[in-house]
Amino acid sequence: MSGPNLELAFAWLEKADHDLITARQTLLLPDGPTDTVCFHAQQAIEKALKAVLVSRQVPFPKTHNLLRLMDLALSYMPDLEGYRQDFAQMSLYSAEVRYPDDWFGPDRDDANQSLAVAERVVVKVRTLLSHATGN
Numbered sequence: 001m002s003g004p005n006l007e008l009a010f011a012w013l014e015k016a017d018h019d020l021i022t023a024r025q026t027l028l029l030p031d032g033p034t035d036t037v038c039f040h041a042q043q044a045i046e047k048a049l050k051a052v053l054v055s056r057q058v059p060f061p062k063t064h065n066l067l068r069l070m071d072l073a074l075s076y077m078p079d080l081e082g083y084r085q086d087f088a089q090m091s092l093y094s095a096e097v098r099y100p101d102d103w104f105g106p107d108r109d110d111a112n113q114s115l116a117v118a119e120r121v122v123v124k125v126r127t128l129l130s131h132a133t134g135n
Contacts, residue, residue, distance in 0.1 A: 005055055009129055012051035016122050019044035023115050034111040035093075041114035042066065042093040048118075048125040049073050049080075055129055064094030077128060086117045 023040035026032040042064070049069040053060045056076055060069060066087035070080050093106070093114065106114070 005057055006129065006132060009051040009055035012047050012054055013122070013126060013129065016044040016047035016051065016118075016125075019047065020115070020118060020122060023111075023118065027111060027115065032111075034106045034108055037111035038090070038093040038106045038114045041111075041118035042090045044118040045087070045090065045121050046094070048122045051125055052076055052128065055132060064091065066091045077124065079124070080121075083117060083121065086113075090114055090117065 019040040023037045023044070026036050026040070045066055046064060046069060049066065049072075050060060052058075052073045053069070058072055060072055063069065067084065070083065070087055074080055
């Protein structure tokens with residue numbers, strides 16, 4: 001598989017990498033905001049899942065719901081099923097942590113866990129896409 005779909009998929013993955021960089025750097029701050037880390041970890045997974053879907057020409061809705069995106073990607077990456085509980089929790093980080101009226105503060109453990117899950121998922125997606133290119 002090659003061409004524009006794979007090119008766009010890698011562009012989505014690059015955006016996921018940017019979210020991971022932001023999350024990692026924020027965690028390095030002594031008082032780094034954990035809600036920011038969790039938001040960017042969620043965004044990294046969302047973009048990685050969209051990369052899978054784009055690479056396979058699967059249409060997807062405009063959503064931040066990781067479970068909806070995961071369900072669309074499962075036939076290409078069945079091992080994502082093991083992240084269902086993490087994705088359910090992390091879907092809350094797309095909006096709820098960003099606005100004060102729905103405020104709940106994830107703690108440092110939540111931030112570390114979210115980042116670890118995001119890093120694993122992005123690596124899995126990169127591996128899948130790299131195999132699609134033959135690299």
